[in-house]
Amino acid sequence: MRALTAVFGVLIVLKETEAWGYKNGILHNSIWLEQAAGVYHRESRKGRYQLTYKEAKAVCNFEGGTLATFDQLEAARQIGFHVCAAGWLDKGRVGYPIVKAGSNCGFGKVGIIDYGYRLNKSERWDVYCYNPVAKECGGVHTDPEKVLVSPGYPDEYQDEQICYWHIRVRFGHRIRLHFLDFDIEEDTDCLSDHLEIYDSYDDVSGFVGRYCGDQLPDDFISTGNVMTLKFLSDSSVTAGGFKLQYISVNSSQLFDLLADSFS
Numbered sequence: 168m169r170a171l172t173a174v175f176g177v178l179i180v181l182k183e184t185e186a187w188g189y190k191n192g193i194l195h196n197s198i199w200l201e202q203a204a205g206v207y208h209r210e211s212r213k214g215r216y217q218l219t220y221k222e223a224k225a226v227c228n229f230e231g232g233t234l235a236t237f238d239q240l241e242a243a244r245q246i247g248f249h250v251c252a253a254g255w256l257d258k259g260r261v262g263y264p265i266v267k268a269g270s271n272c273g274f275g276k277v278g279i280i281d282y283g284y285r286l287n288k289s290e291r292w293d294v295y296c297y298n299p300v301a302k303e304c305g306g307v308h309t310d311p312e313k314v315l316v317s318p319g320y321p322d323e324y325q326d327e328q329i330c331y332w333h334i335r336v337r338f339g340h341r342i343r344l345h346f347l348d349f350d351i352e353e354d355t356d357c358l359s360d361h362l363e364i365y366d367s368y369d370d371v372s373g374f375v376g377r378y379c380g381d382q383l384p385d386d387f388i389s390t391g392n393v394m395t396l397k398f399l400s401d402s403s404v405t406a407g408g409f410k411l412q413y414i415s416v417n418s419s420q421l422f423d424l425l426a427d428s429f430s
């Protein structure tokens with residue numbers, strides 16, 4: 168029964184990969200994902216589900232970290248680490264962290280979706296690494312108010328950056344984004360470098376907009392208490408980067424904000 172569940176799980180996850188990868192010429196959920204409590208998700212540069220156990224270990228070691236343990240992954244999950252991709256863990260275990268139940272990921276369950284200790288270490292999955300001093304780019308943010316900047320700001324951002332910021336405020340509150348500085352390599356459709364806003368927990372649903380150039384994007388207010396920002400830069404031409412502030416607003420503050428914007 169357990170084996171059946173695991174096989175079933177693999178099928179679901181494989182099916183889901185179609186929603187990831189390239190969509191409209193934009194890479195979705197690749198290489199650097201969010202990180203929390205020193206845990207982060209990695210996939211092979213060749214793409215999703217390409218790493219054997221040995222290779223997975225090498226990826227983490229190469230970056231100065233180790234394979235995350237089940238407990239480290241769970242600790243990260245408890246502060247909002249949510250990734251819809253199965254990866255190797257310490258001692259050959261495979262699983263992934265689900266914070267928010269969804270019909271298309273994690274069988275509607277919340278917790279570590281556990282595929283158990285794999286007997287066949289040649290199976291190919293992604294990996295979860297643990298490195299408490301890993302590069303700061305994106306992350307999970309639960310403060311009611313914070314300033315977020317592009318990597319290296321106020322210096323120019325570098326090529327080939329992928330950062331995810333997950334913002335999660337108190338249930339019932341909403342998130343207001345306000346841009347303070349904005350300068351990203353400009354091109355048609357913002358395909359080279361861009362910041363994307365998603366009114367949801369991931370970069371698959373709730374797409375709000377993709378931004379580049381040097382005009383400040385308009386303020387945005389989320390519909391729920393979570394939001395995802397994604398920054399991506401390609402292999403040439405950088406720019407000044409961005410700085411924005413988010414603020415958690417309750418329903419009465421929201422009412423005032425909306426009243427202001429219509430007066």
Ligand SMILES: *[C@@H]1O[C@H](CO)[C@@H](O)[C@H](O)[C@H]1NC(C)=O
Pocket residue numbers: 287288289290291
């Ligand atoms: C182990 O997994 C690999 C990759 O899925 C597969 O090619 C190989 O046949 C499996 N080995 C065994 C003994 O099942």
Ligand SMILES: *[C@@H]1O[C@H](CO)[C@@H](O)[C@H](O)[C@H]1NC(C)=O
Pocket residue numbers: 417418419420
């Ligand atoms: C909303 O926040 C404001 C400012 O912090 C506070 O004065 C007010 O009581 C809050 N309203 C609700 C409904 O929580």
Ligand SMILES: [Ca+2]
Pocket residue numbers: 352359360400401402403404405
């Ligand atoms: Ca660029």
